[in-house]
Amino acid sequence: WLFLKMLEKGIAERRTQVVNWDPVDQTVLANEQVIDGRGWRSGAVVEKREIPGYYLKITDYAEELLAAVADPESKNYLAGWPERVRLMQENWIGKSAGVRFAFTHDIRDAQGALIQDGRLYVFTTRADTIMGVTFCAVAPEHPLAAHAAAGHAELAAFIERCRQGGTTEAELALKEKEGMPTGLFVTHPLTGEKVPVWVGNYVLMSYGDGAVMGVPAHDERDFAFARKYALPIRQVIAVEGEAFSTDAWADWYGDKQRAVCINSGELDGLPHKAAVDKVAELLAIRGLGEQKTTWRLRDWGVSRQRYWGTPIPIIHCDDCGAVPVPEQDLPVVLPNNLIPDGSGNPLQQCAAFVDVACPQCGKSARRETDTMDTFVDSSWYFMRYTCADNQAAMVDARTDYWMPMDQYIGGIEHAILHLLYARFWTKVMRDLGLVKADEPFKRLLTQGMVLNHIYSRKTPQGGIEYFWPHDVDNVLDAQGKIAAARLKADGSAVDYGGVGTMSKSKNNGVDPQDLIDRFGADTARLFTMFAAPPEATLEWNDAAVEGSHRFLKRVWAFGLKLQDLSPSAAEPAEAPGKLRRELHQTLQQVSFDYGRMQYNTVVSGAMKMLNALEGADTAAPGMPAALREGFGILLRTLYPVTPHITHALWQELGYAAQQGDLLDAPWPQVDPAALRQDTVELMLQINGKLRGALQVPTNADQSAIEAAALASAEFTRFAEGRAVKKVVVVPGRLVNVVV
């Protein structure tokens, strides 16, 4: 329904898209199958193919999507997001300010019409180097390339080669930069010079106008290209004190900050920004160009040639074209009895699904078999969760109550795609009047990946099968590194593929249920929390889980011990100062770490508390009361991590009778009085090297500390009579004597 609304509003539209096509199996390949050497279909011949599909115009929202991650002044700024995620999204959106201008030509197609009105448009961020242009390069799919290829077999073959090898950014970037002259020339807009047009495999049709100006002297890629094909290199900017040579690239050739134009007529002497402005002005006078912002972000192609996914509610009629499914016929429901066999989308063979009457003219028509990217579903599931029982509408007022979400948690692998799509989708729903939120997620915690070893081998059929780490024994090399592995079952050899993200397809996942079965849920939770901070990448290893289990047994045992210590009401809890100081200091740290979601040190803090409690002398005056206070702090601290055992102890030991259920108990407060100390230990450094420690009164001033330092035995020993040049005192921490 929303998709049809988006079509109606022009946020969605149908156009052709380039996909990775397997010419042998005649199917669309997933990128994983193309990029990943471990994929089962890797090595397949891949070519680019243009097929129709539906796009969502995420680029219309580029400015707003960018502001919330890049501009702290923006009203929607995502201050609660990790810096690295904001930065990744900023780079992905890729706003780039520059100049778009045209080289003119009078190249005509077979019908005699001027190709692109006689203008070859390019985009550049370095318009100040425009006088250094010695060639232009266009994408293999560019109209000028197609035109030149007609009747030029060699060029046609080159363009055909460029069509092979996949469309992913990684592949394109790894390809060797190659080109071929088209034999065509265009006219430089300022000098009137003839400039040769090349086809370059590194020029992307999807960015800017699919053409670039070539300035070999001041762009590293153009420099390499020009050296390879012996194109002229013309220096047009200079940096004081640097000498230019066409022999090798130097970083300053591309410098913006210090660059000054030379060999550029009226631009000479201008720095970067002024020169760009001047060039834009000169081009504007001729009607050939202007300053322009270009984005790296592309529209979101949502069509997938897959069985799974939300159906695209369109019916194709020979007479009426692409007709939306009428609202009363929604939702389009997929048949659930088809079996994907790897030969393409099985929906296409399903007559019951495909054959329908055109809603407009009633003639027999064909239902769209493409389904939507599953990112579509993940872009709004969280809003639907707030009102999942509403059968009449997508969302209702409850969504406005809950959104934006206070805290979202997800893997760092979603930093760009899912989190950008969900942001876009929320804004679309807002603009269609469905929700009020501008942004879906106020705070974001990105979990690190949990990695595990990957074992695989090729099957005789040419595929790859993966083995579960528990089913193999490692074979170590001389350095003790894993070199290969053997199947436990039959000893046969298996290849070791390093570590990587746990995934079903690589068969290297771990089910937490195993730990729960062996040790219980509290131990499984405690161990997982303790292993690493949530943002960190972690190589999975549960060898230490026994330690977590042991700790919980000690907590339980201490609870039993406490039960036998009945404090008399008269005892003052303040007496055992050392224990209370230790507990409240640790509580301070734990509270801080909870706030920053560093749960591993929350657990280690709880362990410290138990160590302190266990080490206390129960016979000391006031101790039973202090222990009871301290254990109450420990239980509340640990409750979010191990709810079951702490809840039971809270109940059994009578805390609940006095303070209510643990579920409702407030977070324990640090008692400032417990932290107070009369003396403090300062580290003593001589020339920045640690040489000892000083006990000084907590309120000692700078000169008293200095005096104590100079009077110390360590000073006498390590200063060896040298004169004191400086004394640095860091209150509460250290004193450093420089001699």
Add this chain to the structure above:
RNA sequence: GCCGGGAUGGCGGAAUCGGUAGACGCAGCGGACUCAAAAUCCGCCGCCCUUAAAAGCGUGGGGGUUCGAGUCCCCCUCCCGGCACCA
């Protein structure tokens, strides 16, 4: 290739703002208890030299800033994540 992140003992990790590197735990070693084992408890545990103490070295590698660098800056190596059709 590009973007982002990471590298600290045998292992997972700690060090909040540039101020005691190795908290807490695992593994290991020694001991107590036990007929014995398990469980539990106590002690040791970065490297090097050493009977010991003291000194020296030490946060992936190289350089720099600073009284002082795991932390900041520059260069490099390796590993992980993403690169738009795995989701």
